[in-house]
Amino acid sequence: MSSTCPHLVDEKLFERVQALLSERGEAYSKRASATSPFLLAGLVVCTRCGKHYVGTSAVGNRYRYRYCTCFSRQRSGTKYCGAERLPAEELDAAILDSLLHAYERTDLFDKAVSATRHRALSQQENHDKELAVIAKAEDAIERYLSAFEAGTLSETQCG
Numbered sequence: 001m002s003s004t005c006p007h008l009v010d011e012k013l014f015e016r017v018q019a020l021l022s023e024r025g026e027a028y029s030k031r032a033s034a035t036s037p038f039l040l041a042g043l044v045v046c047t048r049c050g051k052h053y054v055g056t057s058a059v060g061n062r063y064r065y066r067y068c069t070c071f072s073r074q075r076s077g078t079k080y081c082g083a084e085r086l087p088a089e090e091l092d093a094a095i096l097d098s099l100l101h102a103y104e105r106t107d108l109f110d111k112a113v114s115a116t117r118h119r120a121l122s123q124q125e126n127h128d129k130e131l132a133v134i135a136k137a138e139d140a141i142e143r144y145l146s147a148f149e150a151g152t153l154s155e156t157q158c159g
Contacts (some may be wrong), residue, residue, distance in 0.1 A: 008113065038068060039092045046070040049081040055088065 007014075038055030045052055051071040058065045066088035072081035102108060147153035 005113075006117070038066065038088055040068060040088075040095060044068060044086075044091070046072065046081060046083045048083045051081070053086065056085070 009017075040053070041055040042052050049070065049072045053068040054071050054074055056067050056069040056074060058067070067085040068088050068091055069085045070081050070083040073083055073085075144153060144158055148155070148158040
């Protein structure tokens, strides 16, 4: 993309983020911390009940097994929600692979920018129409008030 494309992020916000990145740098103590060792905890939504998946684990004879489990299933059991537990490592790998594949497709970003620009222009036309209606109403009110102040419109008619 050329430098003539419109900015996707406000310039001041971009500068603040750059400053924050520079400030944090490689200092691990200043990085934002994750509250869960599960990469997708709270981000995956159950298709059966609509609750979010949470990170859970089970300990076998030799290993600790990590899963993402529907919150309803975890809290209330399989009678409330029978969604399967998802192996956390496999789910993380599948999502990361999918994200990398999506990021490799630069045409998706171009389409997203184009769609956002189109939606913004469409909304701008609606806002312009609404502003025109408001301006027309304000002009009418101003005419009534001017006529009232000039004495050519009675209080009853103005009210």
